[in-house]
Amino acid sequence: MLPTLNWPDGIDAKRFVRDYWQQRPLLFRNAFPGFENPLPADELAGLACEAEVSSRLVLESRGERPWTLRQGPFDAETFDWLGTEGWSLMITDLEKVLPDFRAALEPFRFIPDWRIDDLMASFAPPGGSVGPHFDAYDVFLFQAEGRRSWHIGPEPECGYQLLEGADLKIIETPEFDDVFTLEPGDMLYLPPRYAHHGVALDPCITWSIGFRAPALGDLASAWADNVAASLPDDKLYCDPNFTPPTSPGEISANARTALRQQLQDVLAGDETAFDQFIGQFLTDRAADVALHGQEITPETLRSLAAAGGSLSRHPEIRFAFVPMGEDATLFAGGVSFTTHLPVAAAMCQHVSWQGASLQQLLDVPGADALLMALSALGFVESDADDD
Numbered sequence: 001m002l003p004t005l006n007w008p009d010g011i012d013a014k015r016f017v018r019d020y021w022q023q024r025p026l027l028f029r030n031a032f033p034g035f036e037n038p039l040p041a042d043e044l045a046g047l048a049c050e051a052e053v054s055s056r057l058v059l060e061s062r063g064e065r066p067w068t069l070r071q072g073p074f075d076a077e078t079f080d081w082l083g084t085e086g087w088s089l090m091i092t093d094l095e096k097v098l099p100d101f102r103a104a105l106e107p108f109r110f111i112p113d114w115r116i117d118d119l120m121a122s123f124a125p126p127g128g129s130v131g132p133h134f135d136a137y138d139v140f141l142f143q144a145e146g147r148r149s150w151h152i153g154p155e156p157e158c159g160y161q162l163l164e165g166a167d168l169k170i171i172e173t174p175e176f177d178d179v180f181t182l183e184p185g186d187m188l189y190l191p192p193r194y195a196h197h198g199v200a201l202d203p204c205i206t207w208s209i210g211f212r213a214p215a216l217g218d219l220a221s222a223w224a225d226n227v228a229a230s231l232p233d234d235k236l237y238c239d240p241n242f243t244p245p246t247s248p249g250e251i252s253a254n255a256r257t258a259l260r261q262q263l264q265d266v267l268a269g270d271e272t273a274f275d276q277f278i279g280q281f282l283t284d285r286a287a288d289v290a291l292h293g294q295e296i297t298p299e300t301l302r303s304l305a306a307a308g309g310s311l312s313r314h315p316e317i318r319f320a321f322v323p324m325g326e327d328a329t330l331f332a333g334g335v336s337f338t339t340h341l342p343v344a345a346a347m348c349q350h351v352s353w354q355g356a357s358l359q360q361l362l363d364v365p366g367a368d369a370l371l372m373a374l375s376a377l378g379f380v381e382s383d384a385d386d387d
């Protein structure tokens with residue numbers, strides 16, 4: 001899908017992470033030599049008409065107000081009405097709708113999976129854009145078809161005025177100091193909060209490989225809930241050596257310090273509890289993911305491999321692991337499984353296995369037991385019969 005990443009001269013994954021990641025933009029010319037776009041504009045439009053696909057249209061001036069956002073699904077009439085300028089179509093979570101597109105995320109796995117969000121593809125006619133804006137997350141913007149000119153701000157956003165009354169957070173008076181024209185095959189990395197404005201020069205398709213980072217507020221409240229659930233009701237604040245206050249109404253400095261300290265002590269938790277929590281938190285699944293559990297046996301798995309059949313991770317289930325010596329805790333869809341380290345690593349390395357590669361996976365001691373458990377929950381799916 002995407003051939004090997006062609007790093008700019010003198011840069012490799014290690015140097016990129018050290019000098020650019022979350023720090024400054026980087027332009028990749030001819031990022032994937034030999035790339036051929038597998039998803040032309042008419043197929044993107046077709047996807048946008050499907051109910052289970054997450055699609056959006058940005059209308060620069062043809063909507064009810066400037067920069068109107070419409071959620072899909074759309075229909076053929078909408079595309080006829082759009083005309084030849086002033087709009088952009090975006091399809092998010094492409095790798096979940098079309099699992100083959102998970103391969104497009106492979107070149108970016110020098111950033112760990114738990115930081116990767118999704119692959120988005122956008123189409124814009126010449127002149128089209130989603131307006132000057134900034135995003136909260138890191139993104140690689142890959143030019144899959146046509147040319148787009150990218151105007152980039154000089155530094156991460158600081159206090160831009162946003163356009164009033166627009167559905168999108170459009171920067172009213174952006175300041176850009178760089179402009180790059182991306183040809184097909186070029187790619188631009190942008191750290192969070194850099195103002196950018198990408199204007200299509202041709203009918204243009206851009207793929208965005210987007211990253212995610214947990215909001216620390218969400219992390220804090222989830223961890224606090226987790227700690228609270230593990231504390232017995234009779235674990236209370238205590239003050240065996242307190243100093244009497246000058247006034248009975250006062251919450252004294254001593255008491256405040258002791259309260260804060262005791263709170264910090266319980267919130268610190270222990271390492272094992274935190275590792276368990278964080279693995280579940282980072283792989284948790286959306287409530288509406290449709291899962292089809294399938295009971296499989298080691299024999300079914302072996303005959304599946306022998307027959308050249310395949311087994312795949314559910315595209316909406318995240319996998320990650322925490323090593324524990326020779327063992328590991330594997331996390332999938334917010335559930336934890338104790339297994340051997342090589343099994344956990346193998347489960348996370350690939351998203352699907354077929355024939356010989358499935359056989360290889362099954363040869364890792366303990367893999368079949370884990371696959372049975374994952375299959376029963378619908379976290380991996382096989383093309384074997386249900387019975």
Ligand code: SIN
Pocket residue numbers: 088121122124129130135139196198206207208
């Ligand atoms: C686009 O693909 O049109 C916009 C992507 C972005 O600016 O993040």
Ligand code: CO
Pocket residue numbers: 133134135196
């Ligand atoms: Co953006």
